[in-house]
Amino acid sequence: MFDINSFGGLIYGADYNPEQWPRETWREDALLMQEAGVNLVSLAIFSWAHLEPHPGAYDFAWLDEVIDLLHAHGVNVNLATATASPPPWLSLRYPDSRPVTADGIRLEVGGRQLYCPSHQGFRTHAQQLVKHIAQRYQNHPALKLWHVNNEYGCHIDQCFCALCAGEFRGWLQRKYGTLDALNAAWGTAFWSQRYGEWAEIQPPRRAPTYANPTQQLDWRRFSSDNILSLYRMEVAVLRGVTPHIPVTTNFLGFLPGLDYFKWAQEEDVVSLDAYPDPSGPTPHLEAGMTYDIMRSLRGGQRWILMEQATSAVNWRQRNALKRPGLMRLLNHQALAHGANGLMFFQWRASRAGAEKFHSGMVQHVGPERSRTWREVKALGQELKSLTELTRAQVPARVAIMFDWNNWWALEIDSKPSTLKLMPIVQKWYAALRQLGQNVDFVHPEGNLSDYDVVTVPNSYLLPQASADNIRRYVSEGGALVTGYFSGIVDEHEHIHLGGYPALLNDVLGLWVEEWMVMQPDERNHLRFNGSGETYDVREWAEVIHPQEAETLATFEDDFIAGGPAVTRHSFGAGHAYYVGGDFPLAAMIHLLELALNGASVPTCRIPAQLDITLSQLGDTQVLHLLNVHPTESLRLNLPEGGVRLGKGAALPQTLTLAPYGVELIQFPGTVHLGELQIQQAAETLTLSH
Incomplete structure (x- = not known):
């Protein structure tokens, strides 16, 4: 159902939060998006309080204006259901909708993702909001994709309240059928844990010592399924109103709390938020592994990098910036590993709030004086010559x-x-x-x-x-x-x-x-x-x-x-x-x-400074070469017959990859990566088929 061709090429864009800015900034943003080559923005992710400022009272006028403005400037919309951060009025109306930790602490208003996944009041209001959004924008030509909630399980992947305890017991009854079966599965003969009534079973809250291991394991399974039921609730509304619009929700790579193999079957395209640490020894390996599992979740389907940082984030103890060239390199790595879209959090760096020091495509200094802006603008232009990659596959033996x-x-x-x-x-x-x-x-x-x-x-x-x-x-x-x-x-x-x-x-x-x-x-x-x-x-x-x-x-x-x-x-x-x-x-x-x-799988020892991926593009192969070293160049002798992808230009026999340099080389026929011979002589690496 997801068709990348409807975007006219590779997706490029960001989360856009216009409600944080005055109206005059919206028009400037639309023009800058055109300049940067942006063709998709994620919209209204954290807008519930603006869309429904009071229970049952909806205000879509500002969102109508923004979507129309974006469409007029050639920017498509990945429209969020806005349920990721409930407004303060919901917690006031339903104090028990706030989640509870394993220590019995009920969390307070002031952050995001403040909801118990089992709370019926939260579910009802969320479902009503999604229905209003879907019905209002179902036929808008800018709408290309639904963005359900946001980063499920990022902050709350388990809620230990009484409501969730009741849902847990119901989940266990459906799984085991009888208490005898549960007692056998949980090994409750140990430590006198045998259960005689379903009501005796509780979540694995903080206990005097180790909780029952099987109880803990089933609790993690339940918690993933319980949050998945929230997602299914919203998707059912969206598909009922707009069966023609594909649906996604943004994953967080190797997130411990959610079973993404199960989740991925419920969406039309996988999307990812990826934040490898630029100060780590191998951010490209951290990123590459995450990219690969996203591609694997739906059997090799290309996916969308929905969020990343243009430079620094705001939530580590020490927030390293991305040195010049690293942002481009990591995005090329995402393309090599199967991405069909490259997006950022966020479009414009915020002036206020907890993420005001998180980088954006447009930084606080403005576009004219920003190194980051020059890099994101150059990447947007470069992507226009790489549309062919939307058809590429990433074969793995x-x-x-x-x-x-x-x-x-x-x-x-x-x-x-x-x-x-x-x-x-x-x-x-x-x-x-x-x-x-x-x-x-x-x-x-x-x-x-x-x-x-x-x-x-x-x-x-x-x-x-x-x-x-x-x-x-x-x-x-x-x-x-x-x-x-x-x-x-x-x-x-x-x-x-x-x-x-x-x-x-x-x-x-x-x-x-x-x-x-x-x-x-x-x-x-x-x-x-x-x-x-x-x-x-x-x-x-x-x-x-x-x-x-x-x-x-x-x-x-x-x-x-x-x-x-x-x-x-x-x-x-x-x-x-x-x-x-x-x-x-x-x-x-x-x-x-x-x-x-x-097993007759050819191998080659690749220097740690070089990252290589091979993708299949029709009857040709594309060799993605990335120099992951921040300060040292790399000289390569290349096989014959290759041309630069998107340019068709013949390559010199010896190629120099600058620090954080990238080359995409297209070869006719089949070139198995493991069959490339890599030899290092003096300062030059030789790749031969």
């Missing part, structure tokens, strides 16, 4: 398995160690990117057959259906790489007995006896059998008993010296690798290279 249920389960308390999922996933992702791979993310019950190699950085929670899917994939010829502490529990957080990971023992050809959780001052070492290369091991190692698996690397110290650290096992027509510890990035690159090459 490698996937990372990811599941929000596993994330929730792994980070529940009372574990052998405090394990965090995202640092593990980020390390594996970085290794695959440095090996020249486009990367998809896939759900454990998704279609694995599309990939030559499926990597599982961690799957602590592994239901039987997921294990069966993995077994089928390997037996039919796939290559699996599984990380440590995987396959430990089922969907109810109950241990799979018989040696870890019990459901995959036959696939991996081994069993794990116990875990060696290492103290801060402890070290072990890992040695690969073939190359003899050694690496430090920290945090975690395992006591592995191979049955039929081949040992590729061993631990060197302590009582596990000589024991397997990395194994490989043939299962059916495929192979399964097991990674028995927390290994450094260099070791992950080494072993993933072995697995990829073993």
